Amino acid sequence: MLRSLTWALALAGAAFAAAPVAAQDGPLRLEITEGVIEPLPYAVPAFVAENAAAQQYAAEISRVVASDLSGTGLFREIPASAHIARVTSFDAPVGYADWKAVNAEALITGAVSVSGDRLTVKFRLYDIYSGQQLGEGLQFAATTASWRRMAHKVADAAYSRITGESGYFDSRVVFVAEAGPKDQRQKRLGVMDYDGANVQYLTDSSTIVLAPRFSPTGDRVLFTTFETGFPRIKLLNVASVTAQLLPETPGTMTFAPRFSPDGRQVVYSLEQGGNTDIWKMDLNTGQSSRLTNTPAIETGPSFSPDGSRIVFESDRSGTQQLYVMSASGGEPTRISFGEGRYGTPVWSPRGDLIAFTKQNQGRFHIGVMRTDGSEERLLTASFLDEGPTWAPNGRVIMFTRESAGAGGEPRLYSVDITGRNLKAVTTEGAASDPAWSPLLP
Structure with missing residues (x-):
């Protein structure tokens, strides 16, 4: 996840x-x-x-x-x-x-x-x-x-x-701050300036937290929590730092949430009986609807900026690949066809590219492609790169890079969409799951 x-x-x-x-x-x-x-x-x-x-x-x-x-x-x-x-x-x-x-x-x-x-x-x-x-x-x-x-x-x-482009410096990044040995990591949600300064913490480390996602206006945060023993989606109010679990269907697990561009809906993954599909929830009513219905594992959904389409990952073809479907569901179109496996797709705020994680021949890559799957370009390669997130202007991508070995730990890196300006992001300790904000008001 x-x-x-x-x-x-x-x-x-x-x-x-x-x-x-x-x-x-x-x-x-x-x-x-x-x-x-x-x-x-x-x-x-x-x-x-x-x-x-x-x-x-x-x-x-x-x-x-x-x-x-x-x-x-x-x-x-x-x-x-x-x-x-x-x-x-x-x-x-x-x-x-x-x-x-x-x-x-x-x-x-x-x-x-x-x-x-x-x-x-x-x-x-x-x-x-x-x-x-x-x-x-x-x-x-x-x-x-x-x-x-x-x-x-x-x-x-x-x-x-x-x-001639908009900037991205007056922005924030939410992430998972990690501490402790590799097999017993403590995790809490943190938020910082895009350059690593002014860190604040939104949760404690009493339970595992993953995949933070902010609303388009920045007043709420979605994330996955294991506080009940199983993955559940929680909605946090930034101003009061209070959170509540989203409604669930008994006997299911929910994870990988993301807001719609208007902030009114959440698209997420729901696992039930060993099967994982993409669902959508109206935050005002709590009503949910199923968008995919196959025996495959389907997760990692991300809306297009105009809210009309969703990109997600699925192994319905036998390997982990990327698909695009209407935001209301329906038959998806496969867009990834290169060698290896593709996951964690994220639509660019410009709407022209989709960033992704690729695994091939024992290496992990952060890459981008056009929304129809054309012009695939790999920007990084390492032991483990994953989880891209876009800068507000669609020019730079931040991601998690984990080092190998028993002492390996995750750190945050950024790279521009040409693949040239790769650099580490300064954090106080191990960090993962970055997610970039829009420009602040």
Whole structure:
């Protein structure tokens, strides 16, 4: 049983206000294709502290912005030691020649001020070679506790203006935090910033939990729990951190839940009498309907973004493969035909790709394919890679990678859809079952 999900966690007191701070559109644009090899060079001087209370935050915010952008593999930061110009005032004219001399193509400047527990961040983005500001400057305001979110918002805005795509930095990931020996792992649900910071825990480790899934609005979490001794689906309210079991049919086991795009329904697997099928439940009424009815094992359902179709895994053909059917059920269409076994399919938020886990010749892979099964592309290969989840913009995939041997443990990794920018995600300990949220409000 594998896992993934979507969510948004609103931080108390972190209601953001964004306001334009003026400029014209420039020609700087990074086209993201499989041919992009050379990262775009950019500079992020330390943001200007506009009062003494802001000094602690100014440098930290600019460092998070740089980490976000450089971490994509699409951008290369020019270090401060190479800078000729010094930014001491947010409103000072930009010395384009100085930045051009160090080969910067983009420049991000910012300023930070603090009043009480309120923090304000302003930023501007410049196209060095055209000598223009790119888009309007923006201003974000929130509590000082939310300074990392404001840094992510600045990075998202810069990323979007340069690439033409939406960003993914101001997002969260829910996951299973693991501790203890391999044969006695304790598991609890945790949630963190996309880069591993600001970890919070949603459950304790008194029972096994698997496969967390957030509602599209981030106010609820679905997950599988073994608290009754058998797998059951539980629905957790994020604000109150209270949870309740979903209705069940006696004598059955339920697992692998996922919300519909409108958050009103849950699609999941139900096992009864040794047979596992895909079911759908209306969360308002608790009424369930059966979507598949075969002797095969059918699990891992995931809705398309428009809610019209469901992709799932089934061994009805004799091996574990991927199928797509109408969201109301009916005869499915097989879409995987390569060598090996396919599982844990997840529809991209863009709707154009399906990510999956593939096992072939003793190796595990994270891959993507078109929704009709064409253009299959394997992005990773290792002893055990599994459970992909999509970034909000459909550009990056996070997954679980487990190392071999008696001391092996799961860790989180991410990779872009070209397969190039593979990297570990920082967590405090062993972690599995990541599920990425949409951008936070």
